[in-house]
Amino acid sequence: MTAAPPRSGAYGQDREPTFVDRFGVWLSGRAVRRHGALSGRRVGDFGCGYEASFARGLLGSASELTLVDVALADDLKAHRRVTAIEGQLPAALAAVPDGSLDAVLFVSVLEHLSEPLEALRELRRVTASGGVCLINVPSWRGKRWLEFSAFRLGLSPQDEMDDHKRYYDPRELWPLLVAAGFIPHGIRCHRHKFGLNTFAACRVD
Numbered sequence: 001m002t003a004a005p006p007r008s009g010a011y012g013q014d015r016e017p018t019f020v021d022r023f024g025v026w027l028s029g030r031a032v033r034r035h036g037a038l039s040g041r042r043v044g045d046f047g048c049g050y051e052a053s054f055a056r057g058l059l060g061s062a063s064e065l066t067l068v069d070v071a072l073a074d075d076l077k078a079h080r081r082v083t084a085i086e087g088q089l090p091a092a093l094a095a096v097p098d099g100s101l102d103a104v105l106f107v108s109v110l111e112h113l114s115e116p117l118e119a120l121r122e123l124r125r126v127t128a129s130g131g132v133c134l135i136n137v138p139s140w141r142g143k144r145w146l147e148f149s150a151f152r153l154g155l156s157p158q159d160e161m162d163d164h165k166r167y168y169d170p171r172e173l174w175p176l177l178v179a180a181g182f183i184p185h186g187i188r189c190h191r192h193k194f195g196l197n198t199f200a201a202c203r204v205d
Helices: 021-033 073-080 092-095 115-126 140-153 158-162 170-179
Strands: 042-046 062-071 082-084 101-107 127-138 187-192 197-203
Touching: 021 127, 021 170, 073 082, 082 092, 092 115, 101 115, 115 127, 127 140, 127 170, 140 158, 170 187, 170 197
Parallel strands: 042 062, 042 101, 062 082, 101 127
Antiparallel strands: 127 197, 187 197
16 A cells, blocks of 8 residues: 655645634634743744744744744744744654743644654653643544535545544543653643544643
């Protein structure tokens, strides 16, 4: 069986997001903000998308932003507060120093990776003591809606759905987080977005 080729472009690089996409980003942003203000913190947004839609809102408040994706917009790469890293995940995360980030965002990315545990280990490595890693991923219930939206309604990009490798309910994501090095007492893992997604907040002592 031939492995799927690596992504050649970042999310949003070649198309404008649909209403469904924007609504999903808004819901994820609400979930992220519930876990503390990001103002004045060193924030990493991995798999942020070409335009880094959520991270853009932090350009004036975060002390530093580390953005990682296959491709990033030129203005983001030129911004004085941004460290821009272009490359495939999870390999590109090797360029991020150990314990260098107070908050790490991994929103709607894990489902695209063939090596999820390797990626989660990298997230744990770069999260500073006292920091938090926030992960959002579609659930198995969400799979039905995403595919209906993409293949029946045309409201979501079909190529993004075809790039999904797996889906995660809390009982599947939680053991991976522990295997990656996050301590159980620091993990909060639950369903959100009407049960269509699984969200995890992993705090590091």
